[in-house]
Amino acid sequence: MSFPTQRPRRLRRTETLRSMVRETTLSPKDFVLPLFVLHGKQIRNPVASMPGVFQLSVDEAIKEAKLAYTHGVPSVILFGLPEHKDAIGSSGWDDKGPVAVAVRALKEAVPELCVMTDVCMCEYTDHGHCGKLVQSRGQTVVDNDATLELLAREALCHAEAGADVVAPSDMMDGRVAKLRKTLDDAGHSEVALLSYAAKYASGFYGPFREAAGSTPQQGDRRGYQMDPGNAREALREVQLDVAEGADMIMVKPALSYLDIIGRVRAEVNVPVVAYNVSGEYAMVKAAGQNGWLDEQRVMLEVLTSIKRAGADIILTYHAIEAARALGY
Numbered sequence: 001m002s003f004p005t006q007r008p009r010r011l012r013r014t015e016t017l018r019s020m021v022r023e024t025t026l027s028p029k030d031f032v033l034p035l036f037v038l039h040g041k042q043i044r045n046p047v048a049s050m051p052g053v054f055q056l057s058v059d060e061a062i063k064e065a066k067l068a069y070t071h072g073v074p075s076v077i078l079f080g081l082p083e084h085k086d087a088i089g090s091s092g093w094d095d096k097g098p099v100a101v102a103v104r105a106l107k108e109a110v111p112e113l114c115v116m117t118d119v120c121m122c123e124y125t126d127h128g129h130c131g132k133l134v135q136s137r138g139q140t141v142v143d144n145d146a147t148l149e150l151l152a153r154e155a156l157c158h159a160e161a162g163a164d165v166v167a168p169s170d171m172m173d174g175r176v177a178k179l180r181k182t183l184d185d186a187g188h189s190e191v192a193l194l195s196y197a198a199k200y201a202s203g204f205y206g207p208f209r210e211a212a213g214s215t216p217q218q219g220d221r222r223g224y225q226m227d228p229g230n231a232r233e234a235l236r237e238v239q240l241d242v243a244e245g246a247d248m249i250m251v252k253p254a255l256s257y258l259d260i261i262g263r264v265r266a267e268v269n270v271p272v273v274a275y276n277v278s279g280e281y282a283m284v285k286a287a288g289q290n291g292w293l294d295e296q297r298v299m300l301e302v303l304t305s306i307k308r309a310g311a312d313i314i315l316t317y318h319a320i321e322a323a324r325a326l327g328y
Helices: 008-012 015-021 058-070 098-109 144-161 175-185 203-212 232-244 255-267 278-289 295-309 319-325
Strands: 031-038 044-046 054-057 075-081 114-119 133-136 139-142 165-168 192-199 248-252 272-276 313-316
Touching (some): 008 015, 031 058, 031 098, 031 319, 058 098, 058 319, 075 098, 075 165, 075 203, 098 114, 098 144, 114 144, 144 165, 165 175, 192 232, 192 255, 203 278, 232 248, 248 255, 255 272, 255 295, 295 313
Parallel strands (some): 031 054, 031 075, 031 313, 075 114, 114 165, 165 192, 192 248
16 A cells, blocks of 8 residues: 655654644733723622633732733733713713723833723613614614714723723724824824724623623614624725724634634734634633533633634733743
């Protein structure tokens, strides 16, 4: 029996060989750690559906960010839990709100840390939607253009606090252009803009909504977030946001949308970010805690698959434990 000269298995024989020819490798520099921040001191409220994740007072968020940075994770993204919510989410642009306070504290405590902030209204509105609600054709809907004004105020607040990157996640049309102009006009042209460009109306967000207190009080977000069945639409969203001035674009969720990450990576020349979302994290944690799979191995496999698909940066709640597993 004859065999072909090329035998791929030769290069799989030892770990040294496998690591030498590995096409996709992970590093802590690939990760951004999400943090949920609130007012108070010495607060670490566990999120039941996300083992290892907490709602943190600013002092505790600083500890978590320092730990991440020590393990080589260069960035965090902040989500705010305000004391007050109203119909337009006015706490979102409060310079004494938890995000603005946390940005200033983090930039003082860890100056080299890249601090990103989520820009959306859902955490701050009493109805849980991502903007101002109005009645239209007998339905309650988010007013796109009125919401842009609110988002601009929030982004400006974060920029003035010292954020390095603002990341609009609302999925309103025209928000990138509006935020870019607002920041530039206010002298913050150096603040980068990461757009949640292809954000799907996903069932994987449930644990996040518990952590952020952002579950809609009525209806859902399918009127403005993307339909999971659409791929070409994602490319259009991405192209529009890049044309409007996005410095980076995001696909969210990641694991069920690896094909979208790959198509987006082939389409644009700006950095591609993927969000390894709360439900994806929770599934790995639950299965690992039940002994159904090797949690660390699957965690690294998931993150590798996201990077292999084309993501340059991964937002993940696994960031610190993944960095440790990688030996950092």
